[in-house]
Amino acid sequence: MSLTILAIESSCDDTSAAIVRDGAVLSNKTANQEIHQLYGGVVPEAASRAHQINILPVVEGAIRAAGISKTEIDAVAFTRGPGLIGSLIVGVSFAKGFALSRNLPLIEVNHMMAHVLAHFAEATKPNFPFLCLTVSGGHTQILIVRDYLEMEVIGQTIDDAAGEAFDKTGKMLGLDYPAGPIIDKLAREGQARFTFPEPKIPGLNFSFSGLKTSILYFIKKQVAENPNFIAENLADICASVQARIVSILLHKLTKAAEETGIREIALAGGVSANSALRSGLQEEGLKRGWNTYIPKFEYCTDNAAMIGITGYYKYLKGEFVGQEVTPVARWEV
CATH class of the missing domain: 3.30.420.40 (ATPase, nucleotide binding domain)
Incomplete structure (x- = not known):
């Protein structure tokens, strides 16, 4: 029986969603935020507002690109931290809502651990x-x-x-x-x-x-x-x-x-x-x-594929969290 995970990444200014099945990336979609170029750096409030706009279309795009239906998703993995707290709130809230609506397990992921495990999205590991x-x-x-x-x-x-x-x-x-x-x-x-x-x-x-x-x-x-x-x-x-x-x-x-x-x-x-x-x-x-x-360039920058890969290995170990989980701005590996 296959294991299909919806992954959400929203730690900074990129909104990303991916579908990972049995440790393989089926899709990886990301929406960038150009507004920060006006200020020469990431503006936290602007970033969180843009995440609210982007997250639903990005998730729908990832599911569509993977060629699956929502009913095939077995778990939801999400970035809990570290990152900008306002940006994280959007991703965490969406993940919790999606999981609650379909009675799916939730998997919290450390963003920095996920960067390391991005290597396992590749053929050569x-x-x-x-x-x-x-x-x-x-x-x-x-x-x-x-x-x-x-x-x-x-x-x-x-x-x-x-x-x-x-x-x-x-x-x-x-x-x-x-x-x-x-x-x-x-x-x-x-x-x-x-x-x-x-x-x-x-x-x-x-x-x-x-x-x-x-x-x-x-x-x-x-x-x-x-x-x-x-x-x-x-x-x-x-x-x-x-x-x-x-x-x-x-x-x-x-x-x-x-x-x-x-x-x-x-x-x-x-x-x-x-x-x-x-x-x-x-x-x-x-x-x-x-x-x-x-890693390939698409797995170097912030992306949900690495969140899904990490979520896959955490699922195998039964490392789940409940609906009470909240985002954290700082989180050591």
Whole structure:
């Protein structure tokens, strides 16, 4: 007998729904919110309102694309956290209402755990145990993944995340939001000829606040000397910033691999869509004899397929929640 799960993701500014059957993704639909480009960042109130508009059409689209009927759904998985509380409320409320109307079990999912398990939506899957570098706008972590639902964070940012460093740099340079993909594109046209410091953080933890400050001071100094500095050097600035962020991430990941002896290495999270990070990991893997795993782009950013995959493994272990469940803005893996 097959197991079909409806999955809901609404942790930030993307409304997503997916249908997962027996651990395979049948459909994965996402509605993006362009309104935040006007403000240079996600506006929580605007995000939650957009989720209210998008969630029903997205869910209906996912069910239709999967070629199933609502009666075939056996459970509902949803992102409980971490994320923006207003955005989470929309997804959690919809999931609870849908489950209650059809008397279906509910499965809460940790958004960051789901990013890791996005790898199991792919044909080629990492072997346990593996290391996963999870990089997004709000989180930067290195985890040892011992089983589907058994993970240990061994390194994380002590302040800002790598994705935030990309976005704040973009704001300094006058780029649209989200700046990460724009910096990535411009960096391919430039050379990393400007030097930015690498934080000296002990152990496997990260820090990006100092890097952001050094970029700010650098830009201010150069613009004071030449008002056209940004326009004349935009691609090289982007290439230099991106090179440093990637080097920080890979340096810590390499250290983690050496300390643990694990050679199965995975990448996850929104920033894993960055071309320099993807190619850098592959190059390190070839040099060090790692088996490396990088999800397709559609499974890197926030998506419901990863929620459904996680929900599938939680269902097999009987990990359900009741209608009293509420969203949480912060939730450790």
